[in-house]
Amino acid sequence: xxxxxxxxxxxxxxATGLTIDFGKDKTGASWRIVNDGVMGGLSTSEINLKDDSLxxxxxxxxxxxxxxxxxxxxxxxxxxxxxxxxxIRYKSDNTNRNFGxxxxxxxxxxxxxxxxxxSPKTKDWETIEVPLSEFKHYKISEIIGNNMPAEDxxxxxxxxxxxxxxxxxxxxxEIDYIKFI
Numbered sequence: 134x135x136x137x138x139x140x141x142x143x144x145x146x147x148a149t150g151l152t153i154d155f156g157k158d159k160t161g162a163s164w165r166i167v168n169d170g171v172m173g174g175l176s177t178s179e180i181n182l183k184d185d186s187l188x189x190x191x192x193x194x195x196x197x198x199x200x201x202x203x204x205x206x207x208x209x210x211x212x213x214x215x216x217x218x219x220x221i222r223y224k225s226d227n228t229n230r231n232f233g234x235x236x237x238x239x240x241x242x243x244x245x246x247x248x249x250x251x252s253p254k255t256k257d258w259e260t261i262e263v264p265l266s267e268f269k270h271y272k273i274s275e276i277i278g279n280n281m282p283a284e285d286x287x288x289x290x291x292x293x294x295x296x297x298x299x300x301x302x303x304x305x306x307e308i309d310y311i312k313f314i
Contacts (some may be wrong), residue, residue, distance in 0.1 A: 150314040151208060152218045153292075158187030163175050165196040166208045167293075169237040171242070174199020183307070186312075193296060201274070201297035202304070203235075213265070217283075222260045222309040225253040231298040232306055236281070238267060238288035245272045247281040258309070265313070 155161050159179050161182035168176045168191075178191025196296045213236070221234065230252065235245040247268035251261055265286065270278035275296045292311070296304050 135161040150312065151212045152310060152312045153206075153247050154164060155182065155187040155308055156310070158272045160206075161187040163205045166202070166204055168202045169194075169199035172199075173197050174201070176200065176202045178202035178204070180204050186307045186309045188305065188307045189294060190261055190303070193298075193301055195299070195301050200299060201295055203293045203295035203297075205291060205293040208292060209302060210227050213286040213289050216265060216286060216313040218262055218264055218314050219249065219268075220260060220262045220310075220312040220314065221251075222258060223253070223306055224258045225304075225306040226256050227304050227306070229257065230296060230304055232293045233293075233297065234291045234311070235271070235291075235293040235295055236265075236286075237291035237293065238285070240291055243273060245270055245277060247271065247285065247289075253306070256269075 153160050160180060163178060164180060165179055166180060168174065168178055175194040176192060176195050178189065181188045189204050193200060193202055219234065231250050233248045233250045235246050235248040248271045249268045251265050253259060265281050268281040269276050
């Protein structure tokens with residue numbers, strides 16, 4: 134019950150969507166790391182809550198069948214039900230890397246989910262807006278189907294920021310906020 138109250142107070146929800154503001158609301162404490170070590174990989178990562186953002190850093194290793202690092206959180210199921218757009222404000226030193234934002238209805242890695250891939254264009258702050266209908270259907274980092282239908286948003290309760298671009302090396306991404314409207 135305590136966890137449910139914490140989640141409810143961390144996220145600002147309304148009929149118009151969900152806002153995860155790492156600076157204003159300090160919501161980073163509810164995010165947890167899941168790396169490829171769960172399947173034997175050797176990638177490492179950490180998160181640091183800064184004054185106005187969440188910094189996600191680490192090293193992706195392809196050794197031992199590895200290749201991903203992620204940070205995830207739970208939201209109330211149905212919180213995205215009436216949303217149409219995802220807005221994310223971020224910056225990264227890795228303009229040669231691809232990051233993904235996943236929307237999941239399961240915590241099991243083998244259950245299909247929806248994801249949008251984005252690449253930093255500059256090392257400065259960027260804001261992108263993506264229609265949720267443009268999120269692609271994935272299973273274990275491979276596209277398996279069409280774009281996300283609106284009716285699937287009612288089942289989403291897990292959001293993940295992931296790097297799984299099949300490239301070894303260090304990465305960083307700093308997130309100011311993620312909004313669903």
